[in-house]
Amino acid sequence: MDRSKRQDPEIIIVGGGPVGLGLAIELGQRGIHSVVVERYANPQPIPKGQNLTQRTMEHFHFWGAERELRAARTIPREYGIGGMTAYGTLLGRYHHDWLQRELVRPFYFTDNERLPQYATEAMLRRRAGELPAIEAMYGWSAEAVCQDHDGVRVVIAGRDGDRRRTLRASYVVGCDGGRSLVRKQAGITQTHSDHDRLMVLLVFRSKGLHRLLERFPGKSFYNVLHPDLKGYWKFFGRVDLGTTWFFHAPVPPGTTKENIDFRRYLHAAAGAEFDVEFEHVGFWELRVAIADAYRSGRIFIAGDAAHSHPPYGGYGINTGLEDTANLGWKLAATLQGWAGEKLLDTYGAERRPVFESTARDFIEKAINNDRDFLEAFSPERDRETFEREWKERQSGAHSEVNTFEPNYEGSSIVWGPPGSRCSAAGSHRFATRAGHHLAPQPLSSRRNIFEELGGDFTLLAFDQDDVVVSEFERAARVLRIPLKLVRDSRAAGRERYEAALILVRPDQFVAWASDHAALNAMEILRRVIGAD
Ligand SMILES: Cc1cc2nc3c(=O)[nH]c(=O)nc-3n(C[C@H](O)[C@H](O)[C@H](O)COP(=O)(O)OP(=O)(O)OC[C@H]3O[C@@H](n4cnc5c(N)ncnc54)[C@H](O)[C@@H]3O)c2cc1C
Numbered sequence: 001m002d003r004s005k006r007q008d009p010e011i012i013i014v015g016g017g018p019v020g021l022g023l024a025i026e027l028g029q030r031g032i033h034s035v036v037v038e039r040y041a042n043p044q045p046i047p048k049g050q051n052l053t054q055r056t057m058e059h060f061h062f063w064g065a066e067r068e069l070r071a072a073r074t075i076p077r078e079y080g081i082g083g084m085t086a087y088g089t090l091l092g093r094y095h096h097d098w099l100q101r102e103l104v105r106p107f108y109f110t111d112n113e114r115l116p117q118y119a120t121e122a123m124l125r126r127r128a129g130e131l132p133a134i135e136a137m138y139g140w141s142a143e144a145v146c147q148d149h150d151g152v153r154v155v156i157a158g159r160d161g162d163r164r165r166t167l168r169a170s171y172v173v174g175c176d177g178g179r180s181l182v183r184k185q186a187g188i189t190q191t192h193s194d195h196d197r198l199m200v201l202l203v204f205r206s207k208g209l210h211r212l213l214e215r216f217p218g219k220s221f222y223n224v225l226h227p228d229l230k231g232y233w234k235f236f237g238r239v240d241l242g243t244t245w246f247f248h249a250p251v252p253p254g255t256t257k258e259n260i261d262f263r264r265y266l267h268a269a270a271g272a273e274f275d276v277e278f279e280h281v282g283f284w285e286l287r288v289a290i291a292d293a294y295r296s297g298r299i300f301i302a303g304d305a306a307h308s309h310p311p312y313g314g315y316g317i318n319t320g321l322e323d324t325a326n327l328g329w330k331l332a333a334t335l336q337g338w339a340g341e342k343l344l345d346t347y348g349a350e351r352r353p354v355f356e357s358t359a360r361d362f363i364e365k366a367i368n369n370d371r372d373f374l375e376a377f378s379p380e381r382d383r384e385t386f387e388r389e390w391k392e393r394q395s396g397a398h399s400e401v402n403t404f405e406p407n408y409e410g411s412s413i414v415w416g417p418p419g420s421r422c423s424a425a426g427s428h429r430f431a432t433r434a435g436h437h438l439a440p441q442p443l444s445s446r447r448n449i450f451e452e453l454g455g456d457f458t459l460l461a462f463d464q465d466d467v468v469v470s471e472f473e474r475a476a477r478v479l480r481i482p483l484k485l486v487r488d489s490r491a492a493g494r495e496r497y498e499a500a501l502i503l504v505r506p507d508q509f510v511a512w513a514s515d516h517a518a519l520n521a522m523e524i525l526r527r528v529i530g531a532d
Pocket residue numbers: 014015016017018019020037038039040048049050051117140141142143175176177178180181201248284302303304305311313314315316317318320
């Protein structure tokens with residue numbers, strides 16, 4: 001057995017869903033020893049979060065798992081994974097493209113992807129199994145979590161209930177989903193915005209539906225707007241090509257598996273009859289919830305444990321995985337001794353406002369916009385105006401993808417503009433801006449900058465003399481910050497980035513950028529690790 005596994009772990013991760021496993025890998029690659037406690041022996045066969053953004057695929061690239069994840073895709077590459085919005089019924093007369101993620105492809109290093117969440121989890125389990133610093137305890141549930149000045153304790157029980165153990169570590173991270181035991185036991189409260197809707201989730205097999213949808217080639221997910229639903233959607237998604245589907249939509253309160261004919265409900269939503277063989281029928285409450293803090297002392301929460309919302313726009317799994325990229329390097333920096341409490345506090349300070357903005361500016365805004373549109377326009381009442389406005393909507397449908405650009409401009413550890421805030425709303429640009437994701441660029445070596453970034457801070461220096469560069473290297477040595485230096489003299493890269501010196505964080509966000517080193521390197525580096 002690996003030596004590190006005989007000692008207490010540094011971190012206990014409760015929950016081995018996508019977020020818990022992603023965090024374990026993020027930490028494990030930095031040599032931080034964690035134990036993942038997951039209730040289920042195997043991933044649960046419900047497709048759930050399928051849309052993986054380009055940014056999420058960058059995480060898989062850095063986790064050494066991108067190729068394997070793409071190989072597990074269930075929809076052939078040549079078919080396409082686009083989205084579509086329809087009016088009235090799925091097969092009705094009016095429809096337009098939706099969530100065209102390819103619009104922002106140039107600003108990320110990798111393509112987006114789509115596969116069922118259980119396939120993503122299975123791949124993450126395999127990757128976690130390759131890293132010696134990760135100990136996975138599948139089939140164990142956390143029952144109690146407590147902390148004191150020196151560390152945390154988590155009581156866990158085997159699935160059969162007759163085995164119990166107490167684990168000790170420096171920190172615990174609750175990645176245990178929307179009903180998080182860790183969040184509750186840490187005394188972290190939540191703020192809800194209740195949409196008061198009962199939703200059904202159906203997973204079913206149908207070859208007939210595939211034949212009906214052949215008229216919309218390249219589409220893999222479809223939302224149907226109907227005036228009766230007041231902006232909430234009937235949502236169809238492919239799980240594979242041609243056979244398996246999932247569907248979610250509001251149903252009347254009190255609906256059970258027995259008291260509604262779901263086959264007829266599906267036919268009405270599609271506007272046609274087709275064969276249906278159900279694999280799963282489940283229900284969930286549509287609401288937005290955010291934890292009032294992401295940290296209580298040595299206890300952190302991430303993913304759905306920290307925030308949950310309706311799966312409108314596919315933000316859930318993607319937001320959770322970004323939490324892991326943000327928290328992972330900060331926990332590692334603290335355990336490795338080159339940062340401390342203040343850096344850990346920036347996890348919630350950066351990620352909470354991004355989720356608030358995602359919920360407010362994207363998810364709830366989409367529901368409200370759709371409701372307003374459906375109330376104002378109808379082909380039955382005034383076809384000409386409806387058709388004009390529908391066309392208008394189609395052009396506006398791009399703005400959601402273009403403006404979803406989570407950033408930490410207002411963070412205390414980046415050198416952003418004064419008075420700015422952290423938000424999910426922004427714009428995509430090649431110019432480097434402190435607090436924003438770094439856009440990829442080829443270097444004069446022809447390698448992309450993303451192939452040079454490692455797990456540490458990186459200083460990109462274009463056409464800089466040795467004095468400036470060595471000042472950063474010396475400051476990093478004094479502060480014990482692992483810093484990689486990438487020098488290039490190619491004017492093109494510098495012009496597009498509009499900066500000659502760029503300090504990139506371990507999560508590929510820009511911490512500081514300038515055309516000249518006006519401040520001293522020590523001052524710059526102290527701030528980006530919260531040492532001010
Ligand atoms: C019906 C549905 C459809 C969805 N569709 C989409 C979509 O299209 N796009 C999208 O991005 N997102 C979607 N989501 C959301 C997405 O699935 C979640 O955001 C994602 O699963 C969050 O990952 P997580 O790891 O934080 O939580 P989870 O996936 O909930 O994982 C939590 C893990 O913790 C384990 N656990 C819980 N308590 C304990 C305990 N006490 N001890 C040990 N283990 C424990 C659970 O077994 C589970 O494996 C959907 C969700 C649902 C319900």
